[in-house]
Amino acid sequence: MAQTQPHFLLITYPAQGHLNPALQFAKQLTRLGVKLTFPTTVNAYHRMGKAGKIPESLNYVLFSDGYDDGFNPDTDDATHLLAQFREKGNECLKDTILFSAKNGTPVTCLVYTLLIPWAAEVARDCNVPPALLWIQPASVFRVYYYYFKGYDKLIGENCNEPSWSIELPGLPLLKSRDLPSLCLPSNASDPVLNTVLLLIKELLHKLDSIERPKILMNTFDELEEEALKEMDGKVNMVGVG
Numbered sequence: 001m002a003q004t005q006p007h008f009l010l011i012t013y014p015a016q017g018h019l020n021p022a023l024q025f026a027k028q029l030t031r032l033g034v035k036l037t038f039p040t041t042v043n044a045y046h047r048m049g050k051a052g053k054i055p056e057s058l059n060y061v062l063f064s065d066g067y068d069d070g071f072n073p074d075t076d077d078a079t080h081l082l083a084q085f086r087e088k089g090n091e092c093l094k095d096t097i098l099f100s101a102k103n104g105t106p107v108t109c110l111v112y113t114l115l116i117p118w119a120a121e122v123a124r125d126c127n128v129p130p131a132l133l134w135i136q137p138a139s140v141f142r143v144y145y146y147y148f149k150g151y152d153k154l155i156g157e158n159c160n161e162p163s164w165s166i167e168l169p170g171l172p173l174l175k176s177r178d179l180p181s182l183c184l185p186s187n188a189s190d191p192v193l194n195t196v197l198l199l200i201k202e203l204l205h206k207l208d209s210i211e212r213p214k215i216l217m218n219t220f221d222e223l224e225e226e227a228l229k230e231m232d233g234k235v236n237m238v239g240v241g
Contacts, residue, residue, distance in 0.1 A: 007035040007105050009096060010133070011089060012113040014044030014065075021135040021218050022113055023048075023055060025240060030057040035105060037061060039092045041085070042068040063092040078192045082199070086118055093122045111216070115196065117203035120210070132207065133216045138227035138237055140180055141217070142170055145231060147183050148201050156185045170226050207235065216240045 008029055012022035019040075026036050039061040040048075046068075048054045065084045067076070097107050110128045112119030113135050123130035134141050146168045147155065158164045159176040167173050181187055182197045207213045212234055220239040221228060228237045 004106065004108070005033065005035050006108050007037065007100060008109045008111055009037050009039065009093065009100075009107045009128075010111040011039050011093060011116060011119055012133075012135070013115045014041045014085070016047075018113055018115070018135060019044060019048065020053075022133065023053065023058075025111075025133060025216070025218070026058055027055050028240070030055075035059070037096060037100070037107070039063065039089065039096060041065045041088075043070055061092060061096050063088050065089070079195050082115070082195060086116075089116070090118055090122060093119060094126060097122070097126045097128060114203070115199045117199060117206050120203075120206040130210065131214050131216055132203070133218070133240075134237075135218045138217045138219050138224045138239070139171055141215070141237070142168060142227055142231070143174075143180055143183065144200055145204060145235070148204050152183070155179065155183055159184055170229055170231065212236055214238060 010022060010026050010029075012018045023038075026038055030036050036057070037059045040063075042062050042064050045054070045060060045062050054060075065081065065088045067081060067084070071078075071081055093110070097110075100107050107126075107128050109131055110119060110123040110126075111131045111133050113133045120130050120132075122128075151166070151168065155166065158166075159179070165173045165175050176184065182193055182200070187193045207215075213236065215235065215237045217224075217228060217237050217239050219228070219241040223241070224239070228239055230236055
C-alpha cells in the first residue's frame, strides 16, 4: 500500500506577529512535500492578500470570528475577540479534520501556536497527533514554563527589588527587566493581558497531559543551545528556525 502524503493542519492566532512565523514554517513544510492546510479568519486572509503574503502552495480554509472587517481597539472588546476566535476556530478545525478524512487526505498532524491551547483538545478528540509551534525564543518558553511550575510567587514577591535576580533551569541569571512583561504583577490588573497569560498557562497545562510532547521552536541550536535542552526529562524541544 502506498504511503499517504503527510497532511499537516496549521493554525495560528490571526495577528501579524503570529502569522508571519507560522507562514514561514508552513512554506518550509510544503518544500518537503507535506500537504499543508492553513485555517485562518476571513479578515486575516484579506490582510495577507493586501500585503501580498498568500503562499500559493498552501490550502486555505476560512472561517469568520465575527470581525471580518477588522478589530477596532477603541471600540471592540479584545476578550470577546479571543472567545469568538476560540469558538469558531475550534469548529473549523474539527470540520476540516472530518472533511479531510472523508476525502482520502487525513490530517496526520495538527500544529498550533501561542494563544491556541484548545487546539490540543481538538487533536485529542479527533485522534490526530499534536505539535506546538512556539513562535517566540526558546528562552521565553522556559521562563513561562517554570513560572507556572511554582516560580510565579517568587517572581511576584521580589521583582520590584532593583538588585533582585533569578536563575531558572537552563537559563542565565535574569533580572526583572529580562522577564516577559506578562509575568510581572504590574500587569495583573489589565484584563486583556491577564487573559493572554491564562491562555499561556492553559497551553502549558495541556502539554502536561501529552506524553513527551514535541515542541517546535522558532530558533536554532547555535543560537539557544542551552534553552533547547530537554526539560524535566519530558519536554522535547526541536529548533526549526
